[in-house]
Amino acid sequence: MTPILYQFRISPFCDKVRRAMRLKGIAWDTVEVPVVPGKFKHISPTGKFPAVDFGGELVVDSTDILARLEALVPTPALFPVDPRDRGEALILEDWADESLYFFDLTMRNWPQNRASFLDDLLHAESGIKRRLIAAVTPGVVRGQARAQGLGRKSEAAVVADLGRHYDALEARLAGRAWLVGDSISIADLAVRSMVFVLDRTIEGRALSAARPGLDAWSRRVDAASL
Numbered sequence: 020m021t022p023i024l025y026q027f028r029i030s031p032f033c034d035k036v037r038r039a040m041r042l043k044g045i046a047w048d049t050v051e052v053p054v055v056p057g058k059f060k061h062i063s064p065t066g067k068f069p070a071v072d073f074g075g076e077l078v079v080d081s082t083d084i085l086a087r088l089e090a091l092v093p094t095p096a097l098f099p100v101d102p103r104d105r106g107e108a109l110i111l112e113d114w115a116d117e118s119l120y121f122f123d124l125t126m127r128n129w130p131q132n133r134a135s136f137l138d139d140l141l142h143a144e145s146g147i148k149r150r151l152i153a154a155v156t157p158g159v160v161r162g163q164a165r166a167q168g169l170g171r172k173s174e175a176a177v178v179a180d181l182g183r184h185y186d187a188l189e190a191r192l193a194g195r196a197w198l199v200g201d202s203i204s205i206a207d208l209a210v211r212s213m214v215f216v217l218d219r220t221i222e223g224r225a226l227s228a229a230r231p232g233l234d235a236w237s238r239r240v241d242a243a244s245l
């Protein structure tokens with residue numbers, strides 16, 4: 020059985036799943052979901068992706084998908100065995116998913132970053148549909164960012180916030196190869212997937228390039244999982 024990944028290619032959550040499958044040596048098929056995914060409701064009732072079809076068993080949500088992958092191919096283990104490490108890894112994963120993600124959503128939609136955002140988002144769309152989605156997306160995403168709160172801050176305040184998060188990562192990575200324990204884990208994959216998309220913004224790339232530990236760790240995670 021070859022798992023089928025239903026994805027938005029641009030999504031850091033989908034990137035996390037692809038990295039986990041590569042690390043575990045699992046081959047998969049990909050279905051690119053259109054940006055307006057109406058007819059994929061039977062795959063993901065929440066309308067969120069990634070979703071993976073494991074031979075008829077559908078799993079939605081990247082964390083649940085990684086747990087399913089871990090059960091399918093236990094090594095290398097992405098969920099640390101030590102309970103304290105496991106807890107830390109899951110907390111870091113959730114921080115990446117629920118905090119860093121909103122920096123992605125907010126910053127990629129800033130005017131100076133928008134062209135690359137729309138190119139990445141709409142890579143599979145063309146013609147009138149592409150133009151229509153490109154026209155409405157900035158307003159929709161701005162609304163999401165404002166609802167979460169980050170989108171109500173000035174650009175300078177958002178960059179300062181992200182710099183503080185990156186300082187925390189830089190400090191955490193001092194003298195160690197991975198975020199938790201002594202091997203790559205779900206924490207590294209989740210955080211790297213967010214830093215990866217943030218590196219597609221002018222400000223995010225400047226912040227990560229100024230932190231040598233973070234930058235070296237990014238290269239390390241990519242070497243293992245890309």
Ligand SMILES: N[C@@H](CCC(=O)N[C@@H](CS)C(=O)NCC(=O)O)C(=O)O
Pocket residue numbers: 027029030031032066067068069079080081082116
């Ligand atoms: N907690 C979910 C989050 C997935 C998620 O938010 N995916 C976004 C793409 S980055 C999505 O599908 N958005 C579509 C929507 O909200 O309608 C996971 O870890 O898989």
